[in-house]
Amino acid sequence: MSKADILVVEDEESIATLIQFTLTQGGFNVKLADSISQARHHISEQLPHLILLDWMLPDISGIDFIREIRSNSRTQSLPIILLTARSDELDKEKGLNTGADDYVTKPFSPRELTARVNALLRRHHPHKTTQLISINGLNLDPINKVVSGNGVILNLGATEFKLLHFFMTHPNRLYSRIQLLDFVWGDHVFMEERTIDVHIRRLRQSLKPSGLDNLLQTVRGFGYRFGKEETQ
Helix, strand or coil: CCCCEEEEECCCHHHHHHHHHHHHHCCCEEEEECCHHHHHHHHHHCCCCEEEEECCCCCCCHHHHHHHHHCCCCCCCCCEEEEECCCCHHHHHHHHHHCCCEEEECCCCHHHHHHHHHHHHHHHCHHHCCCCEEECCEEEECCCCEEEECCEEECCCHHHHHHHHHHHHCCCCCECHHHHHHHHHCCCCCCCCCHHHHHHHHHHHHHHHHCCHHHEEEECCCEEEECCCCCC
């Protein structure tokens, strides 16, 4: 399982360094930005999986940046945790109503911050968590990179493992090729859409020894779905 990418937008160097150390120890990839302009640059290069955003920043406020993020179709679904010294309930309400997903008041404990980040990632990016997954006799262990089906250990390449992990954490949903490219590889990776078909065939072949390859369904003209086919 690849690590989740966290963008920390914080202009106080000591706090930014503490957050970076805490989240790196927690198993995340962390990028720092000390201004909104720098944050925009990072986001234009690669979408993070989550943003930790300070309220008070030197160029524009975190609140105004949230509005900007939510108004852009590319970034509108980005999970955001607002960091602030403001502890008033009205400030908290304003932050959440503007579009923040969560709100952490300074000073905060490293353990609390890590827990909040993990909780928000579970909601938005379940394929970035380390939870064991089981669907219809197919089992996936994200930590040890082990997949088994009906008691048979299956051999998957790294890309097929990542693709299966995504499917198993988003069962019974239909995804187009371009959506799979964005969600599994990231919008910064440029690949031909038909490359997905190659990985799908390899994944299906890897699942065959378990007899569970039929869980991966092709919906002609639309894309792919993973899960037990419903009977009429």
